[in-house]
Amino acid sequence: MSRIVSVPLRSFDMGGIFINYRRHDERIAFVRTLYARLAARFGENNVFLDSATIGHGRRYPNQLRRHLGRADVVVVVVHAGWAKELKTDGADWVHNEIRWALAAGKTIIPLLLDAAKMPRASELPRTIREFAHFQAHRVPDDPGHAQLCEKIADEPRRRASIGETPARPWAGPLALLLGTAAFAAPVLLLPAGATEIAVYASVTATVVLFVVMIAVALVSMGRRPINAAERLAQDFDPTRYYLLVGMPAGIVLVGVVVAIVFSSPVEPEIRPLLVFITGVAAMYLVFLVLRQYKVEKFREDHWPVRLKEPVKPAPVRRELERLVRKHKATGDVQRVRWHIRHLENAADVLARDASRGRWSWLTADQTVELLVCAVWASAAVGLMTSAALPAMRLWVPAIALAVIALIIWATVEAAYRRQHWVRHTVADEVHAQIQRIQDGSP
Template identity: 30%
Template sequence: MSGKVFVNYRQRDAADNLLPHALLVEALADRLSVHFGRETVYFDTTLRLGEPYPSALRARLAETEVLVVVIHSTWLADLADRAGRRTDWVHDEIADALANGIRLLPVVLAGASMPRHQDLPETIREMANVQGIKLPFGSLAARLDTVVAEIELVVAPSPPGPVVTVEPPPDRSSLGAALGVLLLCVLVGAAGAATELAPFPELSAVWTAILFAVVLTFFLLIILAVSGSRFALRGPMNWLDERLARTANRAFVVFGVGVCLLGLLMTALMVVGRFGLSTDSVLLLMITIVMITVGFMGVVWLRNQERTPDWPAKPVAPEPYWVRRACVELETRLNAWQAPLPLARQQDAQVALAGIRAVVATMTAPEEVGLFAWWRKRSPWVTLTHAGLVAAALVMAILALVLDWVAGGPDVVSVLWWLGAVVVIAGAHVGAVAFEYGYYRAQIDAVGRTVEDRLASMDDRLAVLSRPGLIAAHCLRFD
């Protein structure tokens, strides 16, 4: 069952005028191409530019398993008009098929009937013995399904849908230690430069290490607070995510939110500064918060700017936001498209649907559900930046303990303080990861509650746009 389907029909009359039924035959060929594959169905309009017609036609006919013969109301008269010509491709294709044992499937359109033996030339008279299928007005779609089912007995259909694989993101967990070392070097260099430019008090090596560990832990606690806030506000965040997916200018929205947030933080710092903080302290806090806010909003902005120029976009990571955005984009296109829907658009829509389903299946796969697997693959900013901060904070805490022991010898108090610092550092990391994982799972659950209904609705819309009966009616109405 690896042969091809050949559509035999009369396109023009003896005066070279396009016959009205040619549009309906094009819809029939389009329907067969969707079911059996574009390369499996030969229709004369699919001939490539520059390809010689006679040799290409005979080559395709040699690969044919089923010859679909479309019989219209003036089929016999048109056949008789060409009886004296050197070449009549409709006649010759049928004759070659009968001579080579190719299965014939006559499709009789409204207003026509199967030709009788005495009406046909001797070379194709055997076609009168073949059982045909009528396509009466009012039941075109159902009868075309019958045509497809008959051909399917001989020619294998194409796969049920495009197979789309989701490329797993690279394993970035091994970069955490390297990022931590780099971050520590940057901070040490920045501290050295700051001591040259500002009159910092003289600190011992122990207190310098402690100060760095505290600063790094402070950033970890900020990340923990952000992750906890995202988890606590997961309902509104899901709503905002959906709105962003439906917003054309997402970068403007993200920038506006960042400006508002930054303005609120600056106002809060100015108010706090009037209650005892020095100008330098307020300025330092402002700079720190600006850097954190700009970095965070930059990550969000880049995430919302991730776009593939070509459509349908290729799924590169199983993210709920990608599913939302892909659904919105496909829904927008399906609502804007009108019948007749070209085969290329049908195939693009099918690829887009398959991509969404592949991402949803990947997100809900067992290996993606576990917290550890998610921590290693799905959260770049917690996996890399956060792990680097944790590594740097632990290094500074250990360095402070070692320097303290070198200066005064081991003691229980320093060990307890070090253990407390380790608990805070590890707790901030584990807590942030747990909150982020909970937020991620909440997003998946929110998408899962609606995605099946959305995909079913888009399937129905695509089926309506691709229905051959509607396509033929549209073509005939506007011809």
């Protein structure tokens, strides 16, 4: 792996550096000197300056967008009175470039000249007020730009790193507190005449937990074919994926619900409500699909993009497929190198997460599910206890508690084993595919 990861210090490991500045005769010499220093350190192909990079006869708006989209770091040269010269008429390229950089999540380094100060947010146009909150670098403190070069050189390494999955030690006590409240509420507040309702609700809650356990167990037992299907689906680009996978799944789901709604067991009076619920659910499903498509399209157009933390197996697998595809299509060594480092870090985090204990995994990864399950199970036992108290048949809630505890334990165990296997499998896939890329294998 050293052939790909070990690179000269002067190489920039991603899309490069974009210099944003206001053209003026007094500052052009400084900007060209800055460009020369950065180009000497990182290479001319990794530093963009419009007057030095854009060839004659090229449409500069297109070139600006393309190079800014590829850049990892945007250096904004700020002179005295800089904020007062900004315009929002669409023709001010200093404003446009900063606005695009903010929207794309670029790292922005304000470079303050001798008498310049960082503008306050109130002094900036609304579209770029976030610029006021970036840490600035002063030229008088670093006349040779050595410190600036070190900051820029460290940026790809920082952006390629993956943070550890944070622990949530508060999840356990909170689940205990909510569970206690859910148990006590029906015992203390349910009237004596509501015994039948309490029994019915408790049995229903237990059955729902049992159904969830069966679903998790089936997914866990079928993890290998499911994993193979997911790998096949990730080979699609975003458009094909959602056309061939997302939309048919949504149509089948809506069709099943509609069939149930208009089947004979459903009372005619209830059908309008069910139709409304189905319509809202279908619209929400379409919204989720479109939102995810937009996210994937953004990641495709702005490749490579950092993974969201904490990392999960499915996004890592999608990025691995994207790496393979981009490596074959573009041959962009710098971006491929950065993406490889990023995915290697993500795979290491997945492998470490797979080795966590059951309680650590449950509190860190399944916090919401833990809280919901604690409330649901405690409420079910509380309802059964409330129904059994008048006759003092406390053995009934004791049996219910034992059954529910067994169901929850089996569900957690199946889910834990599945995530353990999936995380290790995806981590191994990442390392194996990266090794093939480095070896030049197809």
